[in-house]
Amino acid sequence: xxxxxxxxxxxxxxxxxxxTDNRIHTRAATTAAHAGYxxxxxxxxxxxxxxxxxxxxxxxxxxxxxxxxxxxxRRGRVRRLVVSTVQAVLAALSSRAHVVHLHDPELAxxxxxxxxxxxRVVYDAHEDLPAQVAGKEYLGRIxxxxxxxxxxxxxxxxxxxxxxxxxxxxxLRFPAARTTVxxxxxxxxASDATLADASGxxxxxxxxxxxxxxxxxxVVSGVAGSPALPSxxxxxxxxxIDGAVDRRAFDALCGTGRIDHRGVLPPDRARDLLQTARVxxxxxxxxxxxxxxxxxKLFEYLAxxxxxxxTDVPYWRELLDDIECVTWVPAxxxxxxxxxxxxxxxxxxxxxxxxxxxxxxxxARFRWxxxxxxxxxxxxxxxxxxxFDGYLPDSSDADWxxxxx
Numbered sequence: 001x002x003x004x005x006x007x008x009x010x011x012x013x014x015x016x017x018x019x020t021d022n023r024i025h026t027r028a029a030t031t032a033a034h035a036g037y038x039x040x041x042x043x044x045x046x047x048x049x050x051x052x053x054x055x056x057x058x059x060x061x062x063x064x065x066x067x068x069x070x071x072x073x074r075r076g077r078v079r080r081l082v083v084s085t086v087q088a089v090l091a092a093l094s095s096r097a098h099v100v101h102l103h104d105p106e107l108a109x110x111x112x113x114x115x116x117x118x119x120r121v122v123y124d125a126h127e128d129l130p131a132q133v134a135g136k137e138y139l140g141r142i143x144x145x146x147x148x149x150x151x152x153x154x155x156x157x158x159x160x161x162x163x164x165x166x167x168x169x170x171x172l173r174f175p176a177a178r179t180t181v182x183x184x185x186x187x188x189x190a191s192d193a194t195l196a197d198a199s200g201x202x203x204x205x206x207x208x209x210x211x212x213x214x215x216x217x218x219v220v221s222g223v224a225g226s227p228a229l230p231s232x233x234x235x236x237x238x239x240x241i242d243g244a245v246d247r248r249a250f251d252a253l254c255g256t257g258r259i260d261h262r263g264v265l266p267p268d269r270a271r272d273l274l275q276t277a278r279v280x281x282x283x284x285x286x287x288x289x290x291x292x293x294x295x296x297k298l299f300e301y302l303a304x305x306x307x308x309x310x311t312d313v314p315y316w317r318e319l320l321d322d323i324e325c326v327t328w329v330p331a332x333x334x335x336x337x338x339x340x341x342x343x344x345x346x347x348x349x350x351x352x353x354x355x356x357x358x359x360x361x362x363x364a365r366f367r368w369x370x371x372x373x374x375x376x377x378x379x380x381x382x383x384x385x386x387x388f389d390g391y392l393p394d395s396s397d398a399d400w401x402x403x404x405x
Contacts (some may be wrong), residue, residue, distance in 0.1 A: 001284055002183060002263075005286045006026060006094075006095060006096050006098030007038075007039045007095070007097060008039065008040040008068070008095045008096065008097040009032075009037040009038045009096075009097060009098055009099065009383060010029075010032050010038070010039050010040070010098070010099045010100075010101060010379060010383075011039075011040040011041070011090045011091075011092050011097035011099070011100055011289075012024055012025070012028060012029045012032075012039070012040070012041045012042070012043070012067075012101045013041075013042045013043075013089070013091070013100060013101065013102050013103065013104075013107060014042065014043040014044065014088065014102075014103040014104050014107075015033070015042055015044070015072060015080060015084040015087070015088040015104055015106060016080065016084075016103075016106060017044060017047065017103060017104070017105060017325075017401075018043060018044050018045075018046045018269045019041060019043035019044060019045065019069050019071050019221065020046055020266070021043065021103075022184065022267075023124070023126060023166070023184045024041070024043060024103050024124075024253075024346045025041055025043070025062075025065060025067060026065070026187060026267065027184070027187060027368050027371075027372075028074055028124070028164075028375060029041050029065065029067045029183075030066070030067060030099065030297075031039045031372045031376065032067075032087040032182070032370075032375075032376070032379060033061075033065055033066040033067045034065075034066065035135030035376055035379075035402055037379060037383070038068075039066070039067050039068065040058055040067065040068045040069075040070065040095045040097060040345060041067050041068065041069045041070065042070045042088050042091045042092060043069070043070075043071065043260055044071065044072050044073075044084070045071035045073055045074055046071075046074075046264075056113055058070050058095075058167040060330045061337060064238025070091055072084050072087055072088060074152070076320075080106075081106055082306055083282075085104075085106050085107055085110075085209075088107065089107065089110045089113070089114070091216060092114070092119075093114075093117060093119075094146070095178075096234050097119070098119065098382070098383060099119070099120045099121075099122060099379060099382050099383060100114050100122070101121075101122040101124060101164075102121065102123050102124065102157075103126065104159070105129050105150070105153045106154045108123065108156045108157040108310055109156065111123060111156060111157060111159050111160050111179065111203060112156075112159060114313060115159070115161070120161045120162075120382040120383075121160040121161050121162075122160060122161065122162045122163070122164055122378065122382070123148060123157040123160035123162075123163050123164070124163075124164045124166075124169075124355050125157070125160075125163060125164070125165045125166060125170045125173070125174065126152075126166050126184070126201075127166070127170070127293070128152060128167075128169060128170045128173070128288075128289050128292065129154060130147055130150040130151050130154060130173070130290075131287075131288040131289040131292070132150075132267045132287075132288075132289040142191065144161065154173050154174070157174075158173075158174050158175055158232070160178070161167050161178065161382060162176055162178050162180065162378050162381070162382060163175070163180070164179075164180055164181075164182050164375065164378060165179055165180070165181050165182070166181075166182065166184045166294065166310070167181065167183065167292065167293060167294050168181055168293040169293075176185065179379050180374055180375070180376045181329055181374070182371045182374050182378075183294055183366075183371050184294065184296045184301055185294075185296070185362075185366050185367055185368050185370070185371055186296065186299050186300045186303045186362065186366075186367060186368060187368040187369070188303055188363065188367050188368075188369075189271070189303075189360070191275070192303050192304060192305070192359070193363075194358040195275055195304065195305045195359075196303065196305075196353040197351075197352040197355060197356065198278040198305055198306060198307055198351050198354075199254045199278065199279060199348035199349075199351050199352050200351055201275075201276060201278050202235055202276055202277070202278070203230070203232050203233040203234070203278060203345065204232065204233070204235075204236050204260075204276065204277040204278060204279075204280050204284075205221065205223070205234075205235050205236070205238075205278070205279040205280075205309070206235075206236045206237070206238075206273060206274060206277035206279070206280055206281065206301075206306070207220050207235070207237045207238075207248065207282075207342060208237070208238050208239060208270060208273065208274065208280075208297060208300070208301075209238075209239045209240075209248070209281070209297055210239050210240050210241070211237065211239060211240070211241045211242065211245070212241075212242035212244070212245055213242070213244075213245050213285075214284065214285050214287050214290065215242075215244055215283070215284050215285075216281075216284055216285060216311075216332075217241070217242075217247065217250055218249075218332070218334075219281075219283035219332060219333070219334045219337060220235060220237060220250070220259070220281065220283060220299075220334075221249045221250045221253055221259070221334075222334025222335070223235055223281070223334045223341070224253045224258040224259045224337070225249070225253055225258060226334060226338045227352040228335075228338050228339075228342065229338055229341065230341055230342050230345035230346075233341060233345065234242070234257075234258070234259075234260055235253075235258065235259050235260070235261070235289070236259070236260040236261075236262065236273070236277060237260070237261045238261070238262040238263065238264070238265050238273055239264060239270075240264050258277065265331045270360075270405075271300075271304075274289065274300065274301065274304035274306060275305075277304075277306060278306065278307065278308040278355075279306055279307050279308065279309060279311075279341065279342065279344055280297070280298075280300075280301030280302075280304075280307070280308045280309070281308075281337065282295060282297055282301070282309065282310035283309075283310075283311055283332075283337065283338075284299055284307060284311055284313075285311065285331050285332060286311060286313050286331050290313070291313055291314075291315060292315055293315075294319065294323060295310075295316065295371070298310060298316065298326075299362055299366045301358070301361060302325060302358030302359060302360060302361060302366070303358075303362045303363075303367075304359075305356070305358070306354040306358070306361045307325065307326075307327070307344055307350075307351050307354035307355050307358070308325065308326045308327070308358065309326070309327045309329060309337050309340045309341070310326050310327070310328060311328075311329065311331045312328035312329060312330060312331070313328075320361065321370055323358070324353070324357055325354045325355070325357040325361060326354070326358070327340040327343070327344075327354075334397050
């Protein structure tokens, strides 16, 4: 058994995200570990284990990332908020890490507590919380209370020593002097550079990530069920499904084989799935939160050489700087998605041209190793020194990658 290197330099903490999460483990924590910081992670077990089977403490580093992982048991929402948040913060304190990097709004209450305990605190704003809550129409009248609460969480989190924001829009909610934008972009894998063109792969349109009303489960079902879907094509999905949605149509299409749903996959298998498709689907609805987001899925699709069919969101168009690699469709319109698939099916040269252009764009601009130095500068400022300088992750670090939620 490895010795436990406490005190750690940095501990990443989440009571809501799985320990395999893209931004938390594969990108942020792994970057810190590869830079020489003794890095720990507290996050949720992916095995559905009980409190009895979850490891009680860090006993060995993850073989691929070098991060020492402590897994919390998976719990329902209420018990997670009441029990897991406290357990996660206590674990962070027991790590004796100088820097505590929090990743959930539900942990914002711990910011002043951790600072009183003489820890330097980083709050990671993955999403625009007030905008996200305001866009949840199903909350009804509850939104009148929920939105002010979300704003209060942001104000509390803003007292952290540093804030790391996933987008420039999110960063505007926090003090500029202590906020750094670190975009949630993919780590490139060596295999991405040697992929076959999209036309040489199976005729599959893939959606990877959580499925919900706002994330377009109705569009995905409409596409798969359309009689106009090009002959021989299938829709493949992977990821969790929101328990609040009516999934009867989706499940019926799974039963007939029109949708091949793989469930929640291990990270490496999920990323591999992209390499067996021709087109990536991005049917997110343009809610207040998504309209100003940077959709990680988009860049993961492009990194895998896929042509993409995406909701026509002006901000997303701006991000791509008019590079021809995406077919834009109206929001919530499965027929428009099917027409785009028909066009790709009939024109393999267009399919390949979009796939190659997207892959080149990600390689040049939208990759994690362009963001990693910004994160390391935050750690260097808080820790007072760096283990060693000049670290830039490259494709050799990227054999273990995770796709977005």
